[in-house]
Amino acid sequence: MVAIRFAAAILIYCLLPAAVLSYGFPAALKLERGIPANHEMELSQLKARDKARHGRLLQSLGGVIDFPVDGTFDPFVVGLYYTKIRLGSPPRDFYVQVDTGSDVLWVSCASCNGCPQTSGLQIQLNFFDPGSSVTATPVSCSDQRCSWGIQSSDSGCSVQNNLCAYTFQYGDGSGTSGFYVSDVLQFDMIVGSSLVPNSTAPVVFGCSTSQTGDLVKSDRAVDGIFGFGQQGMSVISQLASQGLAPRVFSHCLKGENGGGGILVLGEIVEPNMVFTPLVPSQPHYNVNLLSISVNGQALPINPSVFSTSNGQGTIIDTGTTLAYLSEAAYVPFVEAITNAVSQSVRPVVSKGNQCYVIATSVADIFPPVSLNFAGGASMFLNPQDYLIQQNNVGGTAVWCIGFQRIQNQGITILGDLVLKDKIFVYDLVGQRIGWANYDCSMSVNVSATSSSGRSEYVNAGQFNDNSAAPQKLSLDIVGNTLMLSLMVINMFL
Numbered sequence: 001m002v003a004i005r006f007a008a009a010i011l012i013y014c015l016l017p018a019a020v021l022s023y024g025f026p027a028a029l030k031l032e033r034g035i036p037a038n039h040e041m042e043l044s045q046l047k048a049r050d051k052a053r054h055g056r057l058l059q060s061l062g063g064v065i066d067f068p069v070d071g072t073f074d075p076f077v078v079g080l081y082y083t084k085i086r087l088g089s090p091p092r093d094f095y096v097q098v099d100t101g102s103d104v105l106w107v108s109c110a111s112c113n114g115c116p117q118t119s120g121l122q123i124q125l126n127f128f129d130p131g132s133s134v135t136a137t138p139v140s141c142s143d144q145r146c147s148w149g150i151q152s153s154d155s156g157c158s159v160q161n162n163l164c165a166y167t168f169q170y171g172d173g174s175g176t177s178g179f180y181v182s183d184v185l186q187f188d189m190i191v192g193s194s195l196v197p198n199s200t201a202p203v204v205f206g207c208s209t210s211q212t213g214d215l216v217k218s219d220r221a222v223d224g225i226f227g228f229g230q231q232g233m234s235v236i237s238q239l240a241s242q243g244l245a246p247r248v249f250s251h252c253l254k255g256e257n258g259g260g261g262i263l264v265l266g267e268i269v270e271p272n273m274v275f276t277p278l279v280p281s282q283p284h285y286n287v288n289l290l291s292i293s294v295n296g297q298a299l300p301i302n303p304s305v306f307s308t309s310n311g312q313g314t315i316i317d318t319g320t321t322l323a324y325l326s327e328a329a330y331v332p333f334v335e336a337i338t339n340a341v342s343q344s345v346r347p348v349v350s351k352g353n354q355c356y357v358i359a360t361s362v363a364d365i366f367p368p369v370s371l372n373f374a375g376g377a378s379m380f381l382n383p384q385d386y387l388i389q390q391n392n393v394g395g396t397a398v399w400c401i402g403f404q405r406i407q408n409q410g411i412t413i414l415g416d417l418v419l420k421d422k423i424f425v426y427d428l429v430g431q432r433i434g435w436a437n438y439d440c441s442m443s444v445n446v447s448a449t450s451s452s453g454r455s456e457y458v459n460a461g462q463f464n465d466n467s468a469a470p471q472k473l474s475l476d477i478v479g480n481t482l483m484l485s486l487m488v489i490n491m492f493l
Contacts, residue, residue, distance in 0.1 A: 041251035049166055063191035064266040064446050065245050069098065071121075072259025073390070073416035078121065079321040081253050081416060082222050082261055086186035087205070088133035095123045096226040098251065098263060099319030100426070103229035104166065106206030110176055113210045116221035125223055128207055130181055139164040139180035139385070145204050147179065166206055174213025181207045185235070203238045219343035225319070225441040229284065230428055236265060240428075247428040251318065252440035255384065255420035266446040268423045275427070275434035276373040279308045285426065287433060289412055294328065294336040295367040301329050305410060312410035316424070316433060320415030323386070323403045329412065330405040337386075337401065340367045348398070355390060355400035362387055362399055371414075379435060385418055 010415045069083040087107065094107045108115040110129035119125050130136040139146055141157035146164035156165055167177040184200040187413045215221075227234055228249060231239075239245040250268035253261040260266075272459060279286035289306040305328045306314055325333060334354050338347055344365045345356040358365065366383035373379070388402040402417045424445065425434040438444075 045400065054202035058419055063189045063196070063245075064264055065187045065189050065239070066265075067187070067263040069251070069253065069261035069263050070259065071097075073253065073255060073321060073420045074259070075321050076390075078220060079258065079416075080220060080222070081259070081261065081318060082121075083226060085226065087128060088183055089135040090133075091186050092126050093120075093124075094126055094128070094223040095121075096224045097222050097319060098228065099225050099317070100228045101315065101317035101319040102168070102225060102227035103231040103234040104168070104206050104227045105170075105203070105224070105235050106166075106178065106208050106227075108131050108211070109207035109209050111209050113180075114216050115208065115211050116216050116218045118218050119221040120219040121222070123222070125221060127223075128181070130183075130207065131475065133183055136181050136183040139182055139204055141483070145182070145233075148204075150151055174211070174215045176208045176211045176215060177207075178206050178208040178210065180204050199241055199244075201242055201244050203233070204233065227425070228318075231283070236428070248426060250423060250425045250444075250446070251419075252423045252444060253318070253416060253420045254440035257441070261440045262444055264444075264446050265427050267427065269445045270423050270436045270438060271446050272436040273423070273425065273434040274377040274436065275425075275430075275432045276375045276377040276433045278433060279313060280431065282308065282313070285316045285433060286313045287316060290374060291372045291373060292333060293370045293372060294333070295340055296370075297336075298372075299329075299332045299336055301332055306331050306412060307410075314412040314414065316414050316419070318416060318419060320413050321417065322388070323415050323418045324406045324411070324413040325403050326410045326412065327408075328408050328410075330403065333403060334401055337366065337369075341365050350390065350398065350400060353400045353404075357396055357398055359396050371418075377434075379418070379422075380437065382417065385421070389415070 023189075067083040069081055073079070073081070080097050082095050084093055084095050086093055086103075088490070096105065096107065107128045108125070110127045110131075112127060112271055115127070116125060130138065141162050141164055142166060146157070156167075157163075163179040165177065165179045167175065169175040182202055182204050183204045185205075186198055186200050188197045189196045206224075230235065231237065236245065236247070236249055240247040245265040246267070248267045249263070249265045251261060251263045252268065253259070276287050279288060286308050288308065290303055292301060293299065294416050302316075305326055308314070335355045338354065338356075341347075341356060344360075345358050346355060348355050362383040366387065369381040369386055371379040371381065383399075386402055387399045390398045390400050392398075406413075419442060423434075423436045423438045423440075427434065
């Protein structure tokens with residue numbers, strides 16, 4: 001969620017395969033005993049040794065990490081996309097909103113005041129208890145990692161208990177505060193030709209002790225927010241710094257038929273991808289929107305309306321449900337849509353929104369729209385990408401413009417309404433964002449650079465809810481490219 005929001009690890013002991021193949025050994029090896037000759041060694045010591053070894057193995061490999069996605073863009077159903085993560089030792093499940101508009105992963109803490117107890121999303125809410133995780137440690141003010149949040153003005157020091165604390169406030173009046181904890185995050189990783197289930201990595205995340213506003217409403221309550229921003233406190237940055245994941249992630253959010261989608265730490269590869277540069281030195285994923293076209297005709301909007309400066313600009317944000325335009329862009333946009341369909345529909349205004357009474361399919365009536373960005377990249381929107389169906393009565397339907405007006409702010413936010421049914425790639429190394437229209441119910445090819453420097457492609461979907469591996473894993477070698485085929489499985493069956 002961005003600051004003007006309108007809607008806002010952890011240890012699990014993992015056992016890697018018993019045999020690990022290595023190449024290039026010297027002809028002779030000097031062996032030294034690692035366990036005392038009398039074999040007297042505590043189980044906890046053995047587990048600690050294995051944990052350190054596994055950590056070294058994972059840090060040297062890196063691969064594709066896959067998170068399942070549930071939820072939908074539809075504000076009348078859910079209005080958000082969320083994923084399930086596992087934190088702590090022993091691990092516990094937490095459902096968190098996928099949010100490219102913020103940096104921090106945080107979940108409700110056991111001591112939370114005002115946190116929701118139940119959710120209308122039919123998910124079991126959990127509370128993270130640092131005292132119940134044998135690997136959880138609070139982040140102190142003197143910890144270098146506390147500075148990651150302080151640099152972005154999100155963190156501060158609690159004088160009373162020396163804890164690294166945080167406070168986030170959102171534009172709708174909601175907010176959360178708490179303290180940072182270090183523990184382990186559990187995930188499934190594909191490395192080379194192998195699936196490494198139940199892998200773990202230490203991450204710093206927030207333990208929320210207070211929530212207000214929309215965050216406490218039970219109808220769409222989740223356990224927290226999974227920030228995918230670029231700052232050092234984001235999980236993507238933490239895992240990349242450990243060599244566990246590339247500095248690129250991708251998502252494909254499904255719009256219809258119950259929603260859901262795919263979220264991977266890696267680059268989804270699709271031939272029709274187009275890219276636009278990220279605006280440098282910005283706290284969010286800002287891009288340079290140059291113009292908007294309706295039916296192929298550019299709207300009379302001064303390009304300065306979209307320029308990035310002093311908190312203005314265009315932001316891509318999965319934590320926002322709809323889409324938002326500044327007044328100077330919103331008015332000509334709505335006028336152009338209305339003029340294009342006025343002969344076929346009955347325009348009406350409902351609760352301040354421009355709506356249309358329609359007796360046929362919107363795809364047959366409403367014009368295509370394109371958002372045109374720097375670098376020659378255009379994002380083509382179908383009518384369902386800028387309209388929201390409000391109701392359907394007696395064979396007629398009422399559809400409303402899903403883009404909302406932001407007054408007195410030169411800002412554009414592209415939320416889930418626009419982002420759905422498209423692959424999005426956030427290339428943090430190349431400082432660019434790419435997209436392509438796509439059926440997000442299908443599997444995708446994901447690329448990650450292996451330790452050998454070779455690109456490896458995974459045909460990835462979603463892992464099973466309670467199994468360590470996909471239902472099916474087949475291996476094909478095509479030239480020098482390694483192809484893995486994973487059957488797409490919905491985690492939330």
